[in-house]
Amino acid sequence: MALKFTEDHEWVLLEGNVATIGVSNYAQEQLGDVVFVEVPEVGSDLSKGDELAVVESVKAASEVYSPVSGAVVAVNGELEDAPTLVNEDPNGGGWFAKIEVSDPTEIDGLMDEDAYKTYIEGLD
Amino acid sequence: MSDPSATEKTILYDLHVELGAKMVPFAGYDMPVQYPDGILKEHLATRESAGLFDVSHMGQVVITGDSPAAAIEALIPGDIQALEAGDMRYSFLTNEKGGILDDLIVTRREHDLFVVVNAACKEQDIKLLTDGLAGKATVTELTDRALIALQGPKAVAILSSMAPEVASMSFMSYQEVTIDGAPCFVTRSGYTGEDGYEISIPNEQAVQLTRKLLDHEGVSAVGLGARDSLRLEAGLCLYGHDLTENTSPISAGLIWAISKRRREEGGFPGAAVIQAEIANKPKMKRVGLVPEGRAPAREHTEIADLDGNIIGEVTSGGFSPSLQMPIAMGYVPLAFAAVGTDINLIVRGKARPAKVVKMPFVEQRYYRD
Numbered sequence: 502m503a504l505k506f507t508e509d510h511e512w513v514l515l516e517g518n519v520a521t522i523g524v525s526n527y528a529q530e531q532l533g534d535v536v537f538v539e540v541p542e543v544g545s546d547l548s549k550g551d552e553l554a555v556v557e558s559v560k561a562a563s564e565v566y567s568p569v570s571g572a573v574v575a576v577n578g579e580l581e582d583a584p585t586l587v588n589e590d591p592n593g594g595g596w597f598a599k600i601e602v603s604d605p606t607e608i609d610g611l612m613d614e615d616a617y618k619t620y621i622e623g624l625d
Numbered sequence: 626m627s628d629p630s631a632t633e634k635t636i637l638y639d640l641h642v643e644l645g646a647k648m649v650p651f652a653g654y655d656m657p658v659q660y661p662d663g664i665l666k667e668h669l670a671t672r673e674s675a676g677l678f679d680v681s682h683m684g685q686v687v688i689t690g691d692s693p694a695a696a697i698e699a700l701i702p703g704d705i706q707a708l709e710a711g712d713m714r715y716s717f718l719t720n721e722k723g724g725i726l727d728d729l730i731v732t733r734r735e736h737d738l739f740v741v742v743n744a745a746c747k748e749q750d751i752k753l754l755t756d757g758l759a760g761k762a763t764v765t766e767l768t769d770r771a772l773i774a775l776q777g778p779k780a781v782a783i784l785s786s787m788a789p790e791v792a793s794m795s796f797m798s799y800q801e802v803t804i805d806g807a808p809c810f811v812t813r814s815g816y817t818g819e820d821g822y823e824i825s826i827p828n829e830q831a832v833q834l835t836r837k838l839l840d841h842e843g844v845s846a847v848g849l850g851a852r853d854s855l856r857l858e859a860g861l862c863l864y865g866h867d868l869t870e871n872t873s874p875i876s877a878g879l880i881w882a883i884s885k886r887r888r889e890e891g892g893f894p895g896a897a898v899i900q901a902e903i904a905n906k907p908k909m910k911r912v913g914l915v916p917e918g919r920a921p922a923r924e925h926t927e928i929a930d931l932d933g934n935i936i937g938e939v940t941s942g943g944f945s946p947s948l949q950m951p952i953a954m955g956y957v958p959l960a961f962a963a964v965g966t967d968i969n970l971i972v973r974g975k976a977r978p979a980k981v982v983k984m985p986f987v988e989q990r991y992y993r994d
Contacts, residue, residue, distance in 0.1 A: 533659065533663055533664055533850070534663050534664055534665040534946075536919065536921070536944040537919040537920050537921060537944070537951075539920060539973075555973065557920065557921050557944065558664075559663075559664040559665060559668075559850060559854060559943065559944050559946065560658075560664065560850055561923075562921070562923065581919070584919070
């Protein structure tokens, strides 16, 4: 499976019915140095568009919204001691949470990597 | 206040863009918030080596007259008459309620006063000073000069390599120094808690001199982002946030900026209110706060007592790059102001434990001779 992206710069990786969610490299560059990430509680139910995480950079706090609906089955505990993983490895080690998706079709409408690249080029 | 939507440019604008700065509107100017290295690195570079800041958006004002030092004391509580030529003092313009209209630095020169005021307040300040000193002194804004700050432990070595006389300047002193052919006003001052200088340069020589300073090893260009975290670590107030027209200097912990003579004699706007606060203690006090955990408590975060009553508000808060933890300052009733007091900070609806701590958060390292 490949990463899919939202217009709000989250990415989703669906494996089976579990979606791993993080923010894009573009997003981490915009955020600047990340110093704290508030992740959701395991077990909480989120609807698409609900607040999934709060990323605090030196500058400001930014909300991250869930691109999918479902139950949080895991969160990235490493971010507690190493929030800079979001800057260093946004598409990998900097993931926030894993959600067991209740409606996999929600992912169909998201952008693939090429479409997202074109999208962010249009933003600058 | 200036119109925040109008964006003027400082003389160093093109240089910021060339250096890759991210520019943002600030106090009516397009200013660099950070350069490619990012806020954390710029901040730490200033603490470890030297940071160079463009503060040309601030107002530089000269006040001339028969006795400008005596005249300005009608508008500010600072003891300006006690200053020798070449000495400078932190003070503030007060209103009739004893609140602060702006904070400023007054330098007494041989024949006049040199005053630096905040960018966002400069139009208001110049009008206040002009009207308040009418008939006694003349107020002139220097629009033909840039202002930069070089801050950090290596600032003295770097600047004195170009102008040896700055090495012997004492903290909070002023000297006219020719640097690389430019006639500069140099003060040993700044707002980062570090040793350093502020340098006023004629516009036409500002870019060249700034480039020469940046060419020195160990000098980093620093933007508004790190400027804010540096002054917060140093426990210094930011006008419009920690200080407002409703904040008294006594609440803010700035009584040290009002000399014994001025406290006794008064003679500045709001003197009676401020004298009463000195005698009876203020209701609220500015304190340092350290939240548990890593979540920063930012400006306007509510401060609650342990029973859940809202008792105050954070006025500046963020993450300390030097200490690698969140820090904040805010106002609480006197009963909660003692160091060690447990309070809660309401961050995103959740009460998070925090403690009142001593400020500054990071030791100030001003030059003391």
